Amino acid sequence: MALPALIMFIGFGVIPLLGVLALSFSSWDGIGAIHPAGLQSWRSVLNPGLLHALKVTFLITALSWLFQTPMSILLGTFLAGRQRYRGFLAVLYFIPLLLSSAALAITYKALLDPNFGLGAGLGIPLLSQDWLGRGNLAIGVVVFVVSWQFIPFHSLIYQAGVRQIPVSLYEAAQIDGAGRIRQFFSVTLPQLKYTILTSSTLIVVGSLTFFDIIFVLTAGGPADATRTLALDMYITGFQGNLMGQASAIAMILVLLGLVLALLLQRLGGRDRSASQLEGM
Amino acid sequence: MSVDPTTTTRRTFLKFAVGVPLTGAALAACGSSGPTQAGAGGGGGNAGSAGSGTATYWFLSGPPGEAIRTASVNRFNAANPNTKIKATTFQNDAYKTKIKTAIGAGQAPTIIWGWGGGGLKSYVAANQVEDLTSWFAQNPDVKNRLFPASFGAATVDGKIYAMPAETVQPIVLYYNKKVFDKVGVQPPKTYADILDLVPKFNAQNIAPFSLGGQSRWTNMMWLEFFLMRLGGSDLFNRVMTEKGAWADPDSIKGLTMTQDLVKANGFVKGFSSITADSNADQALLYTGKAAMMLHGSWSYGIQVANGGQFVPSGGLGWMNFPPIDGGKGEPGDTVGNPGQYLSISSKATEGEKTTAKNFFKTQVLSDAENKQWIDTGQVPIVKGTQAQLNASKDKDFLNFVYGIASNAKFFGQSWDQAASPTAAESLLDNIAKLFQLSISPQQFADNMSKVVGQ
Numbered sequence: 001m002a003l004p005a006l007i008m009f010i011g012f013g014v015i016p017l018l019g020v021l022a023l024s025f026s027s028w029d030g031i032g033a034i035h036p037a038g039l040q041s042w043r044s045v046l047n048p049g050l051l052h053a054l055k056v057t058f059l060i061t062a063l064s065w066l067f068q069t070p071m072s073i074l075l076g077t078f079l080a081g082r083q084r085y086r087g088f089l090a091v092l093y094f095i096p097l098l099l100s101s102a103a104l105a106i107t108y109k110a111l112l113d114p115n116f117g118l119g120a121g122l123g124i125p126l127l128s129q130d131w132l133g134r135g136n137l138a139i140g141v142v143v144f145v146v147s148w149q150f151i152p153f154h155s156l157i158y159q160a161g162v163r164q165i166p167v168s169l170y171e172a173a174q175i176d177g178a179g180r181i182r183q184f185f186s187v188t189l190p191q192l193k194y195t196i197l198t199s200s201t202l203i204v205v206g207s208l209t210f211f212d213i214i215f216v217l218t219a220g221g222p223a224d225a226t227r228t229l230a231l232d233m234y235i236t237g238f239q240g241n242l243m244g245q246a247s248a249i250a251m252i253l254v255l256l257g258l259v260l261a262l263l264l265q266r267l268g269g270r271d272r273s274a275s276q277l278e279g280m
Numbered sequence: 281m282s283v284d285p286t287t288t289t290r291r292t293f294l295k296f297a298v299g300v301p302l303t304g305a306a307l308a309a310c311g312s313s314g315p316t317q318a319g320a321g322g323g324g325g326n327a328g329s330a331g332s333g334t335a336t337y338w339f340l341s342g343p344p345g346e347a348i349r350t351a352s353v354n355r356f357n358a359a360n361p362n363t364k365i366k367a368t369t370f371q372n373d374a375y376k377t378k379i380k381t382a383i384g385a386g387q388a389p390t391i392i393w394g395w396g397g398g399g400l401k402s403y404v405a406a407n408q409v410e411d412l413t414s415w416f417a418q419n420p421d422v423k424n425r426l427f428p429a430s431f432g433a434a435t436v437d438g439k440i441y442a443m444p445a446e447t448v449q450p451i452v453l454y455y456n457k458k459v460f461d462k463v464g465v466q467p468p469k470t471y472a473d474i475l476d477l478v479p480k481f482n483a484q485n486i487a488p489f490s491l492g493g494q495s496r497w498t499n500m501m502w503l504e505f506f507l508m509r510l511g512g513s514d515l516f517n518r519v520m521t522e523k524g525a526w527a528d529p530d531s532i533k534g535l536t537m538t539q540d541l542v543k544a545n546g547f548v549k550g551f552s553s554i555t556a557d558s559n560a561d562q563a564l565l566y567t568g569k570a571a572m573m574l575h576g577s578w579s580y581g582i583q584v585a586n587g588g589q590f591v592p593s594g595g596l597g598w599m600n601f602p603p604i605d606g607g608k609g610e611p612g613d614t615v616g617n618p619g620q621y622l623s624i625s626s627k628a629t630e631g632e633k634t635t636a637k638n639f640f641k642t643q644v645l646s647d648a649e650n651k652q653w654i655d656t657g658q659v660p661i662v663k664g665t666q667a668q669l670n671a672s673k674d675k676d677f678l679n680f681v682y683g684i685a686s687n688a689k690f691f692g693q694s695w696d697q698a699a700s701p702t703a704a705e706s707l708l709d710n711i712a713k714l715f716q717l718s719i720s721p722q723q724f725a726d727n728m729s730k731v732v733g734q
Contacts, residue, residue, distance in 0.1 A: 116563070133553040
């Protein structure tokens with residue numbers, strides 16, 4: 001059963017990974033011959049630009065997580081209710097996920113344009129900021145647009161998670177006199193522990209490699225304010241023709257993704273006995 | 281629940297962690313934007329149509345060039361039903377990446393559209409393009425009708441690797457006459473006049489200069505003129521070939537003037553998030569939100585096409601970039617694209633190459649094509665078109681461009697096209713930071729000295 005998946009994984013995951021690893025020890029302009037170059041690419045990649053890209057990547061990852069997780073938990077819990085109007089709202093909330101990232105980014109870019117955008121059009125000074133032209137604002141916009149697209153997805157995960165919580169737990173809480181808020185913090189949240197881990201891993205690892213929305217919105221700019229590691233890899237490789245260095249950056253990305261995913265796993269796996277559904 | 285969530289999910293997580301960055305890299309390798317015409321992506325080089333003589337041709341989309349290029353291809357296909365050319369179009373910024381990737385992957389189209397200079401040089405170094413020197417020697421009439429200056433950027437180590445094509449495109453300082461009248465000021469004659477105009481326009485809530493700064497090469501044009509006017513053509517050339525030339529007093533002065541203009545709010549609010557591909561920078565000029573703009577001569581056609589009555593009603597003014605007091609540069613010198621360039625992939629079959637050469641000979645810059653270029657306000661790189669230029673409704677602008685192109689003692693090729701792609705990327709990256717005021721002129725010079733002259 002797992003064979004087709006394994007073949008796909010080896011064909012599109014492992015083999016390219018080995019190729020990239022080999023390329024990171026070479027010098028190649030993407031057009032001519034590939035020359036072995038030892039550690040040269042790695043040495044030239046370890047510069048302030050990489051540190052900056054790392055910083056931007058982690059900042060966007062952290063802000064994305066901080067923004068998306070509470071929003072998704074709240075929305076997911078809300079949508080887990082069986083009321084019909086919530087079903088209707090769930091459909092509406094889900095729409096952003098169906099849109100192409102590039103189309104979404106182009107739309108936001110047009111809306112946020114300081115001269116022809118929403119703010120200028122409606123004459124609202126608060127909205128006509130230089131959203132994508134100032135470093136800090138641009139990072140905020142990127143986090144917002146990414147979150148806008150992916151909160152629906154994580155809400156869906158949480159909705160499923162909340163619906164799995166046995167009703168008897170809530171009944172017991174009610175008998176003990178817990179109100180709705182108390183129920184949320186004492187029953188729902190602890191029961192969602194693994195769901196939170198799953199969702200967080202997806203957010204963190206996803207943010208590490210986030211590319212399309214940022215590329216279309218800011219292309220890493222203004223200057224290098226939103227130049228994440230993934231963008232740095234692309235620009236170095238495909239615009240700067242330095243495939244060796246780009247491969248080294250790609251390897252750093254892979255390692256980071258692995259380490260973070262494993263860390264998050266450790267975080268959840270330490271006290272397995274706390275699994276809440278045992279004995280139900 | 282018998283399933284241990286940790287063991288099942290870890291594998292999934294690992295797969296995800298490993299898979300995603302690679303998918304990103306793999307997708308990027310496939311190009312950030314697909315061809316706009318389905319099925320043409322794999323049609324390049326020796327794939328599929330080998331031997332049939334059907335050539336492939338990739339070029340830029342967008343008005344006005346796309347329609348003219350397509351028309352030439354259609355004329356060729358009508359005349360040569362057995363050896364057709366299949367065209368695919370791309371957006372400017374996307375194309376620059378796509379074509380490099382395609383050539384590196386051996387998937388190049390038969391006819392490679394380009395800007396010559398450093399990009400062409402990297403193709404030549406990798407033996408990816410055909411040497412056309414002997415072909416031009418056999419076809420002197422093809423060569424002799426073109427501007428001689430257009431061959432500079434097509435030549436690498438004394439050999440010609442591309443057919444110069446299309447139009448000569450100096451960078452021009454455009455201004456909106458209606459806005460100038462409204463504010464009651466005169467067009468600038470020197471750079472000092474420009475500095476005087478900046479606060480006057482800002483006081484009326486009109487941006488002095490429009491700029492599509494996210495595209496970065498738009499910012500570069502400013503630096504090109506500053507250095508050219510301050511230090512002359514010599515400095516203009518040296519900064520991209522000689523290590524340390526960015527630290528020359530004139531270079532530092534030009535870099536400082538750039539930042540001074542940014543600090544004086546010389547450029548439109550939000551310029552660093554405006555892309556030139558969307559033509560929003562030009563829209564700012566013809567809608568009167570900005571008073572002036574430094575842009576390529578091709579922008580004239582775009583403003584005619586998109587600006588409604590703006591150009592026909594005489595709203596658009598233009599001039600060569602004004603001199604800077606105390607500068608060593610010739611006021612008539614200019615920078616831009618001395619032409620566009622068509623190369624033939626060395627990986628193409630003989631049949632495809634023959635088709636391409638036949639296309640160069642019969643349809644590139646044909647009379648019909650020249651007329652179309654002139655109709656969109658551009659000057660084809662063909663000698664002796666003055667009569668046609670004078671017959672055009674855009675004759676003022678056309679004669680202006682023809683005059684610059686034929687009178688300039690020095691017509692520099694834009695740095696980002698003349699330099700190697702690696703040096704160009706570094707230059708553009710540093711220019712973006714310079715305009716963002718995140719590095720000082722001295723830091724700019726230091727950063728560039730690590731790249732130039734290596």
